[in-house]
Amino acid sequence: MGGLIFLGVFIFLVFIIVAYFVGVYNRLVSLKNQVPQAFANIDVLLKQRHDEIPKLVETVKGYAKHERETLENVIKARNMYTNANTIDEKLEANNMITAALRQLFALSERYPELKANENFLNLQRRITDIENALADRREMYNFSATAFNTAIEQIPEVFIARMLNYKPFPLFEANEEDRQDVKISFN
Structure with missing residues (x-):
């Protein structure tokens, strides 16, 4: 009889331990799957921004003929995003696009007729709205990545x-260019 109780307690303890580890495993899998989902939400907005960039560049091109380098930087950053495969590569490309767009929007200060162009203003507003939504989704991504990164430690x-x-998953962080003011010179 004593051996039967011991066996019952042993089986119960094994069951508890297995159930505990299954619960931990399931929690980790759930946290891990939330991070790519959060990034996919960002990716949708990045794609929308990506689609707006050629229209913006074409609009600016007509007014800012002497700003070839700025326009080329925007296109280069856009192409880098197109070729990005990993989250790290997309994060780097995203930072380049953000910096290039800041420079492009700063051009409107040099060209008053561009600043008054309805097409430019609509595209600028559209991209600004996307950037604001991106900021919210980056925050959610960072929250998900931090929850996973903390759990695995x-x-x-x-x-x-x-x-x-x-x-661990990488976090969205402001790069050095994001922390600096855009320089506008009136030569």
């Missing part, structure tokens, strides 16, 4: 995360 999740070879 905590005990006991760290042991399961190592067995599954889970790596």
Whole structure:
């Protein structure tokens, strides 16, 4: 009878331990899947911004004939995003596009007729709206990535995360250019 109770307690403890590790595993999988989902939400907006850039460049081209380098930087950044495959590459391309767009929008200060162009103003407004939505979605992505990154570093999740070879996700961060004011010169 004592052996039967011992066996019952042992089976119960094994069941509890297995259930606990299944719960930890499921939590990690859930957190891991939230990060690409959050990035996919960003990717939708990045695609919309990507589609607006050629229209903006064409509008600016007519007014700012001497601003070839700025326009080329916008196109180069757009192409870099098109060729990006990983989240890291897309993050880098996104930072380049943001910096290039800031420079492009700053051109309107040099060219009053561009600043008054209805097409330019509509495109600028559209891209600004997309940028604002991107800021919200970047925050959600960073929240999801931080939750996952924290979980895979905590005990006991760290042991399961190592067995599954889970790596931390990168965060969206402002680069050095984002922290600086756009320089406008009137030569």
